[in-house]
Amino acid sequence: MDNNENNINNTSNGRKKNGLVIVLVICIAIIIALGGYIIYDKDVFNLSKNDPKESVNKNEDSSNKASEDNSNANNGTSNNEGSGNQNTTTTTTNPQYPFDISKCSNCDSEYTYELTVNGSFAEATLKSDNKTVWVNIDYDTISDGGHTKVNNKGQKGYTLTFNKKVVDIVYATYGIDLSYETILFLMEDGTVEFLPIDDAAIKGQIKSYGQVENIANIVKFYPNISAGVTNGAGGYVTTFAQSSDGTIYDIMTILSKTDNYPNGA
Numbered sequence: 001m002d003n004n005e006n007n008i009n010n011t012s013n014g015r016k017k018n019g020l021v022i023v024l025v026i027c028i029a030i031i032i033a034l035g036g037y038i039i040y041d042k043d044v045f046n047l048s049k050n051d052p053k054e055s056v057n058k059n060e061d062s063s064n065k066a067s068e069d070n071s072n073a074n075n076g077t078s079n080n081e082g083s084g085n086q087n088t089t090t091t092t093t094n095p096q097y098p099f100d101i102s103k104c105s106n107c108d109s110e111y112t113y114e115l116t117v118n119g120s121f122a123e124a125t126l127k128s129d130n131k132t133v134w135v136n137i138d139y140d141t142i143s144d145g146g147h148t149k150v151n152n153k154g155q156k157g158y159t160l161t162f163n164k165k166v167v168d169i170v171y172a173t174y175g176i177d178l179s180y181e182t183i184l185f186l187m188e189d190g191t192v193e194f195l196p197i198d199d200a201a202i203k204g205q206i207k208s209y210g211q212v213e214n215i216a217n218i219v220k221f222y223p224n225i226s227a228g229v230t231n232g233a234g235g236y237v238t239t240f241a242q243s244s245d246g247t248i249y250d251i252m253t254i255l256s257k258t259d260n261y262p263n264g265a
Helices: 002-042 052-074 139-144 197-203 251-256
Strands: 077-079 088-090 115-118 122-126 132-138 155-161 166-172 182-187 192-196 218-228 235-243 248-250
Touching: 115 166, 122 166, 132 139, 132 182, 132 197, 139 155, 139 197, 166 218, 166 235, 182 218, 182 235, 182 251, 192 197, 192 251, 218 248, 235 251, 248 251
Parallel strands: none
Antiparallel strands: 077 088, 115 122, 122 132, 132 155, 166 182, 182 192, 218 235, 235 248
16 A cells, blocks of 8 residues: 555656656747847847958948049039939039239239230230220331321220120230231130231221130130141241130131131131
8 A cells, every 4th residue: 555655656756847847948948049039139140240341341332432422523523323314414614713913822012913915016914803904006016017007106005894804815926927916815704805906906996806706615825836837848826725625726717717817708
């Protein structure tokens, strides 16, 4: 009787121990599962995220992209890569440097500085307001050239006033014929106006003759260009004008074909 009771108790205890083990295993499994979920959700072991090399590369890519964008902005361009529009927009600027004496770094304040150009027949001075040009004509020199139609004698000054700013002036020549001497005015909008000295003196109208046709966006003059014959003797002297896209024009050849000059239209 006692043996049977002991066997029953041992069996009951064994079952209880087995139940505790099963419960403990289940609890451990739940804890491991929860821990794994937390680690995955928080990206604790995401090596690519915490890789310092990849982080540096991403920063460099961002820096390079920002640098490229800034460069494009400074150059007036806009890249539309990645969008439906693959066009590149370019903003054209006019790189003129007007004659502005206030920009002089070492000029003496006791003096007045003005841009003056001259030739055989005349002299021109660009005043500080950049809208006034003073022109002095030597009528005696013009008369000595055989132009009997010139009524004035001696020297006489004229004031030319422009609606737009004049950024530069040049005294242009063409070959050896003094009848082609011309004052060119580079305007702030890139156009060029002209004053043919000989024709203006004969007609008695010392003023701008208007814009030179078929040129635009001019930024610079090149006076006293020597044009020599490539295979032979001879040549002439002229004046060039250059536009913002780099195109160069023989501006005196263009003007010589107008009726303001001896052999013009």
